[in-house]
Amino acid sequence: MSAEYDIIIVGSGIVGAATALALARETSLKIAVIEAKLPRYNLDTTQYDHRVSAISLASKAILQNLNCWESIKAKRLSAYTQMHVWDAKGSGEIHFDSQSLGESVLGYIVEDSVIRNSLHEQFEFYPTINFLCPVALVSMEEKTNHIELMTQDQKILTTKLLIGADGAESWVRANAKIDLKNEDYAHTAIVASVTTTLPHQSTAWQRFLPTGPLAFLPFHDPYHCSIVWSAEHAYAKDLLALDDVSFCKRVGDEFAHKLGEIAGISLRHSFPLRMRHVKQYVHSRLALIGDAAHTVHPLAGQGVNLGLLDAAALAEVIVDAVKKNRDFSSLMTLRRYERWRKGDVVAMLTLVSGLKRLFGSEHESVKKARTLGLAFVNDFPVVKNLLVSYALGKRGDLPQLVGLK
Numbered sequence: 001m002s003a004e005y006d007i008i009i010v011g012s013g014i015v016g017a018a019t020a021l022a023l024a025r026e027t028s029l030k031i032a033v034i035e036a037k038l039p040r041y042n043l044d045t046t047q048y049d050h051r052v053s054a055i056s057l058a059s060k061a062i063l064q065n066l067n068c069w070e071s072i073k074a075k076r077l078s079a080y081t082q083m084h085v086w087d088a089k090g091s092g093e094i095h096f097d098s099q100s101l102g103e104s105v106l107g108y109i110v111e112d113s114v115i116r117n118s119l120h121e122q123f124e125f126y127p128t129i130n131f132l133c134p135v136a137l138v139s140m141e142e143k144t145n146h147i148e149l150m151t152q153d154q155k156i157l158t159t160k161l162l163i164g165a166d167g168a169e170s171w172v173r174a175n176a177k178i179d180l181k182n183e184d185y186a187h188t189a190i191v192a193s194v195t196t197t198l199p200h201q202s203t204a205w206q207r208f209l210p211t212g213p214l215a216f217l218p219f220h221d222p223y224h225c226s227i228v229w230s231a232e233h234a235y236a237k238d239l240l241a242l243d244d245v246s247f248c249k250r251v252g253d254e255f256a257h258k259l260g261e262i263a264g265i266s267l268r269h270s271f272p273l274r275m276r277h278v279k280q281y282v283h284s285r286l287a288l289i290g291d292a293a294h295t296v297h298p299l300a301g302q303g304v305n306l307g308l309l310d311a312a313a314l315a316e317v318i319v320d321a322v323k324k325n326r327d328f329s330s331l332m333t334l335r336r337y338e339r340w341r342k343g344d345v346v347a348m349l350t351l352v353s354g355l356k357r358l359f360g361s362e363h364e365s366v367k368k369a370r371t372l373g374l375a376f377v378n379d380f381p382v383v384k385n386l387l388v389s390y391a392l393g394k395r396g397d398l399p400q401l402v403g404l405k
């Protein structure tokens with residue numbers, strides 16, 4: 001059995017699903033979204049999802065324009081209006097608040113499953129989207145005018161353009177033999193949701209410890225936060241081996257009890273952190289987006305935000321080609337997407353690696369420079385606003401789907 005598509009997107013995570021919707025709302029292209037794992041659609045009202053993202057205002061605008069925002073809001077989200085970052089080994093600190101920046105919020109903390117489910121709900125409004133799930137792909141072959149995929153149950157799927165949105169360990173990237181820079185950040189991230197004895201004040205907190213950053217991201221309940229503790233591998237292993245009571249005590253101590261005591265904790269999950277960046281985003285009839293193209297340390301909370309900008313930019317160049325009756329799968333079309341996104345991603349990867357190095361250093365001179373640097377940024381509104389506009393996602397050449405001025 002076989003089926004033909006104009007575009008196949010492998011991976012129905014936030015980035016793949018957003019790309020499908022962005023294309024379907026503007027074209028009549030026949031699209032297949034292939035997903036290996038059955039998503040969990042029922043929202044667990046008794047606990048939070050361990051995968052949580054800080055969503056920038058640019059990402060919110062994309063989700064709004066894809067008609068998903070109301071559904072995300074109706075499920076569960078938390079706006080944060082302040083951000084507080086401080087150095088455990090110096091007196092440096094920096095504080096942002098939305099009011100002084102003329103914004104009502106700085107961003108939103110949203111569980112990944114909530115965003116993904118709200119995107120998937122929209123598939124049913126587009127008959128051109130075929131969601132194939134669960135499907136296991138076993139081979140991929142480039143033919144003269146199309147790419148052919150074979151599924152485990154021997155179905156052949158052909159496509160004019162293949163989009164790899166299949167995450168950090170991308171199967172599409174490996175099969176297309178696309179080379180990448182792949183470096184260990186030397187950190188493991190431990191994530192969990194915690195209950196605190198003091199309210200989070202709608203603030204996203206991050207304390208830079210010598211062993212790595214510890215972030216508290218506020219949930220909609222004022223006494224609940226998602227924590228992301230990125231620690232050197234060996235230390236993270238020790239932390240994971242602690243029982244819940246000892247771990248909560250350690251979190252409270254290392255966080256200088258800013259939110260009081262840690263009164264409860266969910267299951268802990270861990271992720272080894274690597275910086276990945278593909279050498280080419282595109283090949284003939286193929287494009288990589290989201291984590292399939294790049295992964296970044298979570299200290300700046302930018303992975304999904306970069307991926308949603310990839311989705312919007314790639315969809316825009318494809319839609320533009322379709323409207324001009326050009327080949328949407330040609331290397332010339334796809335290169336526009338690569339040129340558009342690569343600079344922004346490189347800038348973010350460089351910024352994040354620089355921050356990690358700066359805050360990881362124990363040298364006295366670096367510690368002093370850190371304190372002075374944070375004080376400088378904190379005291380100069382122009383510099384501060386520039387940094388924040390970066391974090392809000394209001395930077396550079398934004399795709400039309402962002403719709404932000």
Ligand SMILES: Cc1cc2nc3c(=O)[nH]c(=O)nc-3n(C[C@H](O)[C@H](O)[C@H](O)COP(=O)(O)OP(=O)(O)OC[C@H]3O[C@@H](n4cnc5c(N)ncnc54)[C@H](O)[C@@H]3O)c2cc1C
Nearest residue numbers: 011013014015036054166167171290291301302303304305
């Ligand atoms: C600890 C931690 C904290 C983070 N915090 C933030 C944050 O605050 N803000 C932020 O913006 N980002 C954050 N990120 C990054 C963010 O989670 C990722 O960038 C984002 O989830 C990538 O989305 P994606 O759709 O590209 O990939 P994924 O979410 O990985 O989705 C890929 C999909 O492809 C499917 N798939 C894989 N292989 C195949 C195959 N062969 N066939 C079919 N389907 C396949 C998978 O099942 C999955 O559904 C964080 C990451 C970590 C590890």
